[in-house]
Amino acid sequence: MERTAVYPGFFDPITNGHVDIILRGLKLFDSIIIAVLKNPKKEALFSTKERVTMIEEIFADQPRIEIQVFGGLLVEFVRSHKGRIVIRGLRAVSDFEYELQMALMNRQLDPDVETLYMMPSVHYSFLSSNIVKEVVSMGGSVAGLVPEIVEDRLKEKLRQGKLSISQ
Ligand code: ADP
Numbered sequence: 406m407e408r409t410a411v412y413p414g415f416f417d418p419i420t421n422g423h424v425d426i427i428l429r430g431l432k433l434f435d436s437i438i439i440a441v442l443k444n445p446k447k448e449a450l451f452s453t454k455e456r457v458t459m460i461e462e463i464f465a466d467q468p469r470i471e472i473q474v475f476g477g478l479l480v481e482f483v484r485s486h487k488g489r490i491v492i493r494g495l496r497a498v499s500d501f502e503y504e505l506q507m508a509l510m511n512r513q514l515d516p517d518v519e520t521l522y523m524m525p526s527v528h529y530s531f532l533s534s535n536i537v538k539e540v541v542s543m544g545g546s547v548a549g550l551v552p553e554i555v556e557d558r559l560k561e562k563l564r565q566g567k568l569s570i571s572q
Contacts, residue, residue: 406480407435407436407546408433408434408435408436408490409434409435409436409437409438409486409487409488409490410434410436410437410438410488410490410491410492410521411431411437411438411440411479411482411483411486411488411490411491411492412426412427412430412431412437412438412439412440412491412492412493413440413442413475413479413482413491413493414439414440414441414442414444415441415447415449415456415462415534416439416441416442416456416459416534417449417451417458417534417538418450418451418459418534418537418538418555418558418559419456419459419460419463419534419551419552419555420529420532420533420534420537420541420550420551420555421528421529421532421549421550421551421552422494422496422525422529422530422532422533424463424552425494425525425526425529426492426493426494426523426534427439427470427516428463428524429525430492430523431467431470434471434490434492434520435469436469436471437469437470437471437492438470438471438472438473438486438488438506439460439464439470439471439472439473440473440474440479440482441453441456441457441460441472441474441475442472442475442476443474443475443476444476445476447517450562450567450568451558451562452536453474455470455558457474459554459555459558460472460551461490462554463552463554463555473486478514479491479511480514480515480518481502481512483515483518484515484518485531488518489517489518489519490518490519490520490521491511491518491519491520492520492521493508493521493522493523494521494522494523494524494525494530495523495524496522496524496525496529496531496533497524497530498529498532504520504522507520508520508522525526526558529550532550535561537550537551538559541559541560541562541563541568542563542568542569546561
């Protein structure tokens, strides 16, 4: 039986921390569905389409990765793909409380869906999409922290004035 896991997130934009978790997941599962959250309540720098396109480009040569957009309840998305496992990354202690709440709520909604947590490489333990955007907005380099495609798109946003330069 093929083992599939779902890796949900906002990915605004995807960072090497996310990529690290995906590559670890590929060691455990036959395939991974990257579920890109379309959340109208959360303001994003990149549109859903832009976030998906970047991920597609990064994993273009990886047939075991599928990219899907989702909104609404994660457990319903997982069920509709006949999955049972959700992968999440755990960085510093600060992630723990929110992740525990999410995992237990999802278990309440569907006891058959399990959440699996993985720690990224220490290099990415303090990395978030938000800090990446902040550094680029101030003219700093995020080389090595995000895939090259993402770095290019961030610079494009900066040039377009969509990532304002702070003083
Ligand atoms: P963020 O919290 O940066 O906005 P997402 O909502 O896209 O990220 O997160 C999706 C999942 O990836 C979450 O489980 C989150 O904890 C995890 N994640 C985000 N950044 C990293 C990282 N640098 N290392 C490991 N996991 C991460």
